[in-house]
Each structure stands twice: as C-alpha cells, then as structure tokens.
Amino acid sequence: MEGMGKLLILTGFILIILGLFLVFSGRIPYLGKLPGDIRVERENFVFYFPLATCILLSILLTLILNLVMRR
Numbered sequence: 001m002e003g004m005g006k007l008l009i010l011t012g013f014i015l016i017i018l019g020l021f022l023v024f025s026g027r028i029p030y031l032g033k034l035p036g037d038i039r040v041e042r043e044n045f046v047f048y049f050p051l052a053t054c055i056l057l058s059i060l061l062t063l064i065l066n067l068v069m070r071r
Contacts, residue, residue: 035052
C-alpha cells in the first residue's frame with residue numbers, strides 16, 4: 001500500500017503543476033516562441049509545432065521526476 005500512496009501523491013503533484021502551467025502559460029515569456037519552434041503561415045493555413053519548447057519541457061520534467069523518484 002505504501003507504493004500506491006506514493007504514486008497517488010506523485011500523480012497529484014503532476015496534476016497541480018500541469019494546472020498551474022495551463023493557467024499561467026500566457027504569462028511565461030518566450031514559451032512557445034523559442035528558436036527551433038516551427039511556424040508556417042499560409043493564406044488559409046497555420047501550422048505550429050513547438051519543437052524547442054517540447055524539448056525544454058521534457059528535460060525539465062525529466063529532472064524533476066528523477067529528483068522526486070530517488071527519495
């Protein structure tokens with residue numbers, strides 16, 4: 001049961017962080033506008049793929065999860 005408790009706490013923590021990110025994402029400068037983010041605009045078409053932002057967030061989440069899971 002101890003393992004299930006830790007998993008529930010970790011899941012709750014991740015949901016809180018995700019919620020805060022969604023609420024404040026418009027106020028974080030440069031997020032989604034980094035060099036490496038792909039944006040193609042045509043007349044009736046816009047394609048946007050935040051490649052650099054995804055890589056940066058992946059690295060940050062990996063570091064945070066490694067710190068949390070080692071304890």
